[in-house]
Structures are given as C-alpha cells and as structure tokens.
Amino acid sequence: MTGNTKGRPAFYIVFIHGPAAAGKHTIGSLVSERLQIPLFHNHLTVDLVKTLFEFGTPPFIELRADLWRSAFRAAAAAGRSFVFTFNPENTVDPALIGDLAACVEDAGGEVLYVELRCADEEIIRRINNPSRRRFSKLTDAAVYRQAKQAGGFNFPPLPPPLLCIDTGVTPAADAAQQIVQAVSAS
Secondary structure, rough: OOOOOOOOOOOOEEEEOOOOOOOOHHHHHHHHHOOOOEEEEEEHHHHHHHOOOOOOOOOHHHHHHHHHHHHHHHHHHHHEEEEEEOOOOOOOHHHHHOOOOHHHHOOOEEEEEEEEOOOOHHHHOOOOOOOHHOOOOOOOOHHHHHHHHHHOOOOOOOOOOOOOOOOOOOOHHHHHHHHHHHHOOO
C-alpha cells in the first residue's frame, strides 16, 4: 500500500514512539516492509551525531534536531511517506515534535502517531539484547534505571495516538499487523 486510501493525504508519517527496548526498530521495520515505505530509525541520526558530539550536549541536541527537521522537510517536499521511530526523552525539545509535524502537515501530509508501551521488567529483560548493540543503543540495565530515576525519560505527552500497543504482551509481528491495519483504516 503506497497510494492514497480512504481519503488519507497523499503522504503520511507513521510516528512510532515508546521507551527504550519497546521494539520500535523491530516493529518499525515490519511496518515499513508491509506498507512499502522507508524506515527512518531515529538512532541512525543519534549515531551519526554522536560521531561529532557527546550525547545530550548542546551541539548534539541542536544538530540532531536540525537533521530531523531537514529529513522531514525533504520527505514532505517529495510527498514521501515513511516510518519514524522516536524514544521520548529529555534531551529532545518537546517543541521539536510540533515542528516535525508542521513540516508534514504544511505540505498536505499527515502524522499518524503510534504509541508502544512496555513494562519496566520487560524493558530490563530486553535491554541487553545483542540486536540493540547494532545502533549503539542503551544496553545497561543499571544505566537505564538511573536515567529513568533521574527523569531522563520524562517527556510531555505526544499527540493522541492512532493506536497504543503493549509490546510486553504483543509479539512484534502482531503489533506491526495492528499498525498496518490501523493506518489502512484511518
């Protein structure tokens, strides 16, 4: 499904958000494949920017935001649908989410938010999975707990989601199918 269905704008962004180890990349990859649209995994940007600046520093935050804005603007200008993954955490200016949505909406597109939830016990169980090392993701349970306790994952609520899925009880393939069905029906 790459065309317009049910009155949806010509292009859309499936904005998958959730905590570390909730399955954003895994599910996003499946959704991308099934909808035949690219996956823009946020960690690609994070890893790129970390080659120049330490995570969370002002230059890191500014460059990451600039890259996300540029990517959203370019995709919007091209009318290009894609899947985006995002971990709400306190180094991201909450206003950036509105800026990204405006890039899409101003060009006639739509942002479809999908929230992934996962209990802390399951996150801790998954956090050290080898697949997480591929993108230099957080893999230390103690660091995760410390960051969470210090408010590192505090973030204002995002716009209402099209769908909310508990990935601790929903297998990735089922979650992806639910997202594809919800996107197709919207």
